[in-house]
Amino acid sequence: MSTDATALFLTSDEIADLADPDEYVDPVREGYRERGHGAPAKPRTTLFNDGPAGMLTGYLAILPETGAMGGYTYAAGFEGRDAHFTLPLFDADSGEPLALLDGASMNPLKTGAAGAVGLDALARADATDLAVIGSGTQARGQVRAAATVRDLERVEVYSPTQEHREAFAAEMNEALDATVAAVASSAAAVEGADVVVTATNASDPVFDGDVLEPGTHVTAMGQYNPAKRELDTTTIERATYVADLRARVTQDAGSFMYAMEEGVVDEDDVHAELGEVLVGDAPGRESPEDITVFDSGGTAIETVAAGKMLYDRAREAGVGEEIPFAPASRAMD
Template sequence: MSTDATALFLTSDEIASLAGPADYVDPVREGYRERGDGAPAEPRTTLFNDDPAGMLTGYLAILPETGAMGGYTYAAGFGGRDAHFALPIFDAESGDPLALLDGASMNPLKTGAAGAVGIDALARRDATDLAVIGSGAQARGQVRAAATVRDFDRVEVYSPTQAHRESFAAEMNEALDATVAAVASSAAAVEGADVVVTATNASEPVFDGDVLEAGAHVTAMGQYHPEKRELDATTIERATYVPDLRDRVTQDAGSFIHAMEEGVVDEAHIHAELGEVVAGHADGRTNPDEITVFDSGGTAIETVAAGKMLYDRASDEEVGEEIPFAPASRAMD
């Protein structure tokens, strides 16, 4: 009979102390490289409930070379009207539990890292002007990570509430070397931008695809429901389209689904998964005038990669609490 295993429990505050935005990018890039070379990953499964209103979501990935596998699960809404994130990490060779993470503080950072990997793989190397639509925690994570892979001179932010976008600009001016300015419309942000990041929960497109400059790259990260579409059909049609996982595109990539319904694209328009580009199995950008889109709906690739990095750091720094896990064999003894 197997003996008890132990796992390291890490609180959100402990995780926040272990790593900053730049620390997530390389592990997440490696995770996508492994996916491009064939590592297993599945799109999210989401269960919706009407009364009380809420959703339960989970997704899975195995990263053999990273040495970790796991599944991200979160509940949002319901009676508490909030969200909670749980991430178990297992050893990819033995299957033993390694860690259990409270994912609240890491969530915008691991998602931002996925966006940064998309920018690094697809945006022009000389990109200096960044537009961001959205001003919440996810937008902050995206911008801070993006600044680690490109040397931006200027960032323009738009969100519908003036106070929110101005507060975002003031905070990011302190955090970044770039000049960050709040602007009065999404068109003002997107016009002339080399990179556009959308970080919203919008159900309708947040900018007009005709405004995109030749050579622009778009990272859209609020695309995880068939009825949510930050990008219009014009943007999808004009772009080399790269999702995080091909299998999720017709399941919950709302902008692509809508573009198919309008008849401007079909599934053949999916260029490659991000991992295939990172691993060198598919081209990224091939010319300076090409428009590219990374559709980042969220996967366990970035989550498990980030979780393993945090576990390793916590182990080295003796952070966290050891908790016991009984093996399944005990239940059958």
């Protein structure tokens, strides 16, 4: 008869103390390399509710070399008008539960790490000037992670609320070696930038693609809904377009889907998945003049990779609460 398995429950506060933002990048890179070698992953499934308004979202990945698999599930909106993230993590060999993670504090860090991996694979090696559109938690995660893969000298931030962008600049000036400045328009941020990061909830494009100079890299991480399009058709048409998961592109990559509707691109214009670039199955940047886009809408690849790193660290540190899980074979005992 099978015995109970033991999993580790980790709170958001415990997770926040286990790893710095830069320490998420290497595990997430390895996760996407595994995907490039064929590791299974599926894009998100989202269920929407009207009364009260909200959504329930989940996605899955198996990372055999990392030794873990899992699903990331979160509820957002509803009467609480907030979001809650959970990550069940399983052993990739035995299938037994390893951990249950409260994903609040890890969420912007694992997402930021995915953006940094895409940036590192696609941006020019000499990129030093970064523009960020958005000033929330996700924007902070993206910028902090970007600074781990490029020697940033200047960061320009724009968001519609002056108080928010100025607070972001003040905080990031303390956190980074780069000079961080708030600017009064997205055009002022994007013009002359080597890297542009969009981290917004915008339903309409947040900058004009004609402003992008040759050689710019763009990471878009807020466009995981068909009705949201942070990037305009010009940007999509001009760019070498790389997605985190190809299956996402026609499901919820709003900017690319809109550009398809406009007839300027089709599915053949999806250059590659990030994992394919990382393992050399597809080229990334082929010229210093290329404009590149990484569509980082979110997958369980970065979540499972980050979760396993956190689990291993927690075991070493003796952090977390042991919780029992009964196997299904005992259900009728």
